[in-house]
Amino acid sequence: MNARFQIAIHILTLLDHADGEVLSSDYMAGSLNTNPALVRKEISNLRNHGLIDSKEGKGGGYTLSLSADKITLDMIYRTVKTGPLLGSSKNQPNPACPIGRQIGGQIGKLYDEVDHEILTKLSTITLAEFSRNFD
Amino acid sequence: MNARFQIAIHILTLLDHADGEVLSSDYMAGSLNTNPALVRKEISNLRNHGLIDSKEGKGGGYTLSLSADKITLDMIYRTVKTGPLLGSSKNQPNPACPIGRQIGGQIGKLYDEVDHEILTKLSTITLAEFSRNFD
DNA sequence: TGTACTGTAATAATTTTAATTACAGATAAA
DNA sequence: TTTATCTGTAATTAAAATTATTACAGTACA
Numbered sequence: 001m002n003a004r005f006q007i008a009i010h011i012l013t014l015l016d017h018a019d020g021e022v023l024s025s026d027y028m029a030g031s032l033n034t035n036p037a038l039v040r041k042e043i044s045n046l047r048n049h050g051l052i053d054s055k056e057g058k059g060g061g062y063t064l065s066l067s068a069d070k071i072t073l074d075m076i077y078r079t080v081k082t083g084p085l086l087g088s089s090k091n092q093p094n095p096a097c098p099i100g101r102q103i104g105g106q107i108g109k110l111y112d113e114v115d116h117e118i119l120t121k122l123s124t125i126t127l128a129e130f131s132r133n134f135d
Numbered sequence: 136m137n138a139r140f141q142i143a144i145h146i147l148t149l150l151d152h153a154d155g156e157v158l159s160s161d162y163m164a165g166s167l168n169t170n171p172a173l174v175r176k177e178i179s180n181l182r183n184h185g186l187i188d189s190k191e192g193k194g195g196g197y198t199l200s201l202s203a204d205k206i207t208l209d210m211i212y213r214t215v216k217t218g219p220l221l222g223s224s225k226n227q228p229n230p231a232c233p234i235g236r237q238i239g240g241q242i243g244k245l246y247d248e249v250d251h252e253i254l255t256k257l258s259t260i261t262l263a264e265f266s267r268n269f270d
Numbered sequence: 271t272g273t274a275c276t277g278t279a280a281t282a283a284t285t286t287t288a289a290t291t292a293c294a295g296a297t298a299a300a
Numbered sequence: 301t302t303t304a305t306c307t308g309t310a311a312t313t314a315a316a317a318t319t320a321t322t323a324c325a326g327t328a329c330a
Contacts, residue, residue: 003226003288010228010238017234024306031232035290040307057297058305073245091141097166099152102269103145110208110265117256118249130245134237138319159275170321175276192328193274 022061074122157196184214209257
């Protein structure tokens with residue numbers, strides 16, 4: 001998931017710098033140093049979350065759906081996130097033990113709190129701000 | 136790492152509830168529903184970080200090194216943590232691209248900020264408080 | 271000296287993640 | 301209307317990370 005988050009931000013940063021011009025998955029794969037299908041796969045996800053528009057066919061490619069100062073990093077993070085960042089393990093502690101029985105729930109609560117903290121932090125940073133750090 | 140954090144907290148919670156009595160890796164493996172060697176391995180790490188004392192030989196086992204209200208969850212998290220929580224991917228973007236060249240550093244900075252946020256949050260919770268939630 | 275523990279290395283199994291290939295569908299332009 | 305260029309997505313393979321297990325030497329108590 002770490003790698004996917006990086007890929008997603010990378011893609012969106014490229015699109016922001018493209019300034020409205022469409023970019024192809026092939027071009028982006030060059031910058032990411034990976035193959036186009038992987039890029040398209042991640043873009044497919046970003047599009048489902050409303051961050052990217054695509055155009056098929058010759059001369060097609062991708063653009064941002066929203067202006068970069070309307071995209072916060074938590075929005076990007078959410079597209080890539082499955083469960084809580086820290087969890088959740090598939091450990092199956094012993095239900096006959098009081099600690100074992102309750103640990104999952106208690107850890108879950110903790111992870112949710114931490115997750116909320118992360119999302120709040122990421123929501124204070126826009127793609128535009130992030131993207132501005134590049135020469 | 137997620138699972139290891141859960142295992143570490145689980146172990147420490149058991150020890151807190153044991154109230155000074157030594158617990159064996161075998162007993163804890165019962166609560167964790169896993170095997171003793173795995174428990175000992177994680178404990179070995181916790182001991183290296185000064186959280187657990189061990190006693191070898193017959194009648195041996197484990198106790199907390201510190202009172203549970205002196206152990207904060209960030210201390211536990213640090214024992215299990217290798218790099219930043221979100222990172223760091225081994226992607227190797229294209230250095231010939233301005234974005235590709237700098238993305239690693241920019242992401243790294245971001246991850247460090249997020250990490251700091253998480254540690255700060257975890258430092259506000261003691262093992263004693265966490266442990267108190269169990270019946 | 272036997273029993274009950276820890277400590278740790280080595281290895282095997284499993285799961286997860288990432289990368290690749292392949293090809294059908296869409297669009298624009300010649 | 302055909303060709304070139306691009307997206308969309310499924311299927312597969314490859315690689316990596318994680319977790320689990322086995323095994324056994326070392327230590328301490330009775």
